[in-house]
Amino acid sequence: GYLNLGLAPAKEIENILDAIGVKVVKRALPKSAVWGFSVTSRQWGNCIFVNANCTLERQTFTLAHELGHVTMDRDHSATVLTDKQSPARADDIKALIEVRANAFAAAFLMPDMAVRNLLATLGIESGEQASALTINYLRTTFGVSFDAMLWRLVNLKVLTKEDRLRFQSYIRDEEKHAPSPSRDNLPERYRNLAFKAYQNAKISIGRLAELLRTDIYEARKKVKEFRIQQVPV
Numbered sequence: 654g655y656l657n658l659g660l661a662p663a664k665e666i667e668n669i670l671d672a673i674g675v676k677v678v679k680r681a682l683p684k685s686a687v688w689g690f691s692v693t694s695r696q697w698g699n700c701i702f703v704n705a706n707c708t709l710e711r712q713t714f715t716l717a718h719e720l721g722h723v724t725m726d727r728d729h730s731a732t733v734l735t736d737k738q739s740p741a742r743a744d745d746i747k748a749l750i751e752v753r754a755n756a757f758a759a760a761f762l763m764p765d766m767a768v769r770n771l772l773a774t775l776g777i778e779s780g781e782q783a784s785a786l787t788i789n790y791l792r793t794t795f796g797v798s799f800d801a802m803l804w805r806l807v808n809l810k811v812l813t814k815e816d817r818l819r820f821q822s823y824i825r826d827e828e829k830h831a832p833s834p835s836r837d838n839l840p841e842r843y844r845n846l847a848f849k850a851y852q853n854a855k856i857s858i859g860r861l862a863e864l865l866r867t868d869i870y871e872a873r874k875k876v877k878e879f880r881i882q883q884v885p886v
Contacts, residue, residue, distance in 0.1 A: 666716050666762075674698060675723060677716065679705040688712075690733040691719035699723045710798040714758055721757030726750060763795045763805045772811065780806070780816040785823040785879045786852075790845040799824045823879070839866065851876065854885040 670677055676697065682704045688711055689703040701719045703712050715734055722732045732754075771794060777783055783806075792802035803820055806812040812820075847864040850856045856864070862872035 666713055666720075670701070670716065670720065675720065676700040678702045679712070681706040686735045688734045688736065689715035689719055690731065691722050691729070692731045693723060693729045708798065710792075710796065710801070713762065713796050714798070714801060717758035717761045718754045720761065721754035722750070725753060725757060759801065759805050759808065762797055763802070765809060768795070768805065768809060768811075777811075780812040783812065783816070783820075785820060786845055786848050786881070788820055788823070789879070790841055793841045848875075848879065848881060852881050852883060854883040 667677055676699065678700065680702070683706045685704060685706075687704055688707055689701060691699065691701045693699050701716055701723070703715050705712065707715065718734055719732065722729055726732070732750075734751075768791065771791060772778075775787060775790070777787055788799060788802055788806075791806075792799050795802065797805075800821070803812065803817045807814060807817050844865065847856075847861055850864075851858065851861040858869055858872055858876070861876070862869045865872055865875070
């Protein structure tokens with residue numbers, strides 16, 4: 654509560670951490686399974702290390718996850734986040750603390766009301782109305798991975814677990830590697846509207862390519878990636 658972030662997505666998390674005195678260190682560890690860790694000491698205060706070889710979305714989630722430890726764990730000294738996290742059991746206190754940090758990160762990066770407000774502006778009321786385009790627009794807006802967005806929507810009861818499994822196949826290969834910023838610098842809402850116009854057969858693939866500032870080959874590749882089928886309305 655003391656962070657006083659309102660409902661806006663926390664994409665500027667590094668600025669927020671700096672403002673509250675949490676030091677952030679980023680270094681690339683290509684061969685490490687460690688996503689990041691946090692340390693609290695009298696000498697250095699609160700510090701969070703992030704593996705810069707991870708995707709930008711994973712780096713953001715790691716920062717929020719470790720912030721959860723720093724702010725919620727009693728007598729926090731050090732915690733490590735890796736890709737080898739074990740499922741939590743009722744008697745496994747350490748694993749449950751990790752689950753709590755994950756829940757904190759999800760709520761911090763994807764606030765309940767902010768997600769619902771954005772869904773309302775898109776006219777989405779249930780999982781049946783959602784598409785891969787919807788999920789991608791949401792996850793890009795909030796600066797998280799496709800999978801993190803899916804889990805958040807499941808926990809908010811917008812999607813069912815069956816919906817999540819249906820959408821899992823849309824998780825793109827490039828999300829598994831450290832990404833580069835979008836080359837076209839087009840606003841995500843603009844891109845989403847262009848895809849919607851094509852899906853509703855209001856524009857041709859050639860026009861879609863023009864709007865996306867790319868060629869027809871790349872436009873077709875994107876259409877196939879999101880499994881968009883034209884449906885005249």
